[in-house]
Amino acid sequence: MLKVLLIAYECSPYRGSEWAVGWGRLLEGSRVAQMHVLTSEENFGALKRAQEEGLLPPEVRFYTPEPDARLRAESPAHGAFAYNYSAYHHWHKLAIELARSLHAQEHFDLVHQATVNTFREPGYGYELGIPFLWGPVGGSQNYPMSFLSLLPPKEAAKEAARAIANKYTLYRDSRVRRAARHAAKIYASNSTNQRDYERAWGRKVDLLLETGLREVPEPDHSRFERRLDEKRRGEQTGPLELLWSGELQTRKALPILLRALSKARKQAEFRLTVLGDGPMRELWTAEAERLGLRDIVRFAGRLPFPEAVAAMHHADLFCFTSLRDTSGNVVLEAMAAGAPVLCFGHQGAEDMVDATCGVRLPVISPKRAIEDWRRALIELAENAEKLLAMSWAAPVRAREFLWSRNGDVVNEAYLELGRTNMEKRLKLNQSAYA
CATH class of the missing domain: 3.40.50.2000 (Glycogen Phosphorylase B;)
Structure with missing residues (x-):
């Protein structure tokens, strides 16, 4: 042996x-x-x-x-x-x-x-x-330089220094x-x-x-089937249940979703649950309040793993806004739960999420990102058929990992x-x- x-x-x-x-x-x-x-x-x-x-x-x-x-x-x-x-x-x-x-x-x-x-x-x-x-x-992936304006000055300096250190270490x-x-x-x-x-x-x-992932049993897709049936009958479908999960750190870029949501809610109904804790919780909670999102955004804190997974099984859409991540285990866990994924098309997320199970958005600038997220949220809220198809495809894709x-x-x-x-x-x- x-x-x-x-x-x-x-x-x-x-x-x-x-x-x-x-x-x-x-x-x-x-x-x-x-x-x-x-x-x-x-x-x-x-x-x-x-x-x-x-x-x-x-x-x-x-x-x-x-x-x-x-x-x-x-x-x-x-x-x-x-x-x-x-x-x-x-x-x-x-x-x-x-x-x-x-x-x-x-x-x-x-x-x-x-x-x-x-x-x-x-x-x-x-x-x-x-x-x-x-x-x-x-570890070689860097925070996009065009997004440094989103960060507090100290964090922006750290990300810029990290990018320089990465290049030196790689080559020298x-x-x-x-x-x-x-x-x-x-x-x-x-x-x-x-x-x-x-x-x-x-x-x-x-x-x-x-x-x-250790295993990927077939999840329950009935929430998406109900939404499609209600849509076809011309009934009110209720808010699209969004889930965000991760450390509340600057590189995770939750404010992009919050700002997009404040605009998208004018055209469709949403409800967002934020799982996790970290140094930005107080500031990001205040930002949600400032954007008038108190009634539709809930900061639930860090949950035990089984409860976090259960939340994924109730989500209509998993939102992954991270601007610097090697991979993101939460993305795989969401896909295994049958939740379609909305994310940036870069770094690890680009490799894990494909067009069958999610929507990948370009990384260009904060202004463009907020607009892209707004449009994607509205489109998915209105397209129950696409959500159902992605929900079925998500665990299939997850099993590749x-x-x-x-x-x-x-x-x-x-x-x-x-x-x-x-x-x-x-x-x-x-x-x-x-």
Whole structure:
């Protein structure tokens, strides 16, 4: 059986986002290999709990480097961006020392750098002298410069600085370029990332979404069928139920939807539920009030995951306004619930949503975006037949992003890249017992 060293700083069955990505990668890899996981101290505890609860395949082994004084003093989980990259880089230095020791004992067939999902920190797995698989990796997508006027000055400066740092890291960071040069295979999380990496690194990069869904049962489409029947009978259909879900952060750009809705409501009925919490909640609630939307917009806060999924099963349209996102798990969850998606046609959303299950709008300017969203909202409110068709197509599209399919792709790479080392290891073992 293959032996794979999976470097997954975040890996837990008890959380979403990066943690769920690491966990999904671990479970899928376990179908074809004995997985050895290097993870953070916090996630080591989560994997230990998962093992005790019988969630972890029995052959999985997991480890965490012993934190030194520097790592304990400076958490990788907090910084100007999503992570403190100085501390996160230091964790990788500790991790590679442990990896070398483990490799001397276990003779891994390949190493996979999986989470955190960012090109800025490739780790040091490529130094082990075995095939190095990197990704899916994201992070190169930037906030559109033409939309900086939507942001408070401090946030606009941060996004501009991030874009400059991204370009420098892609083209000039020697360790990132070394990892890209030594990688046997690289996966990009979205087509924007794929384009950026191929341009910067001058090599082939495959496209594979970093996340996925465990299952997609057929959802209930009756709310759309009722709406179409009422429309055909000339009856009042009631407001179009809109749902928005995510962190209330500037890059998620909820005000675009609020401003479009304030104009669209003059021609059709809507009701919007906003799920999630974050630093912009107070300001965006005030903006909804200022726009006269108090009677049709409800900020519901962060709900437990089952309740958030239930809300998607009651939505007529899922609105994803994000202006910077590698992917967006909420989009997949909405599609799995049979909710059509209205989004911008860029970055991860462009890859996940197609014309069968949603409407993708261009990213040109704030003024144009608000007008495009207004028109799209009105058109969909009036076109019950289109909503029903997209509702049926949404879970079909969502099934293209099942973890099992994603895992098949990576597992094929595991078998292809690790086979030679595995055969050598097995021959050595046989000769040792001869």
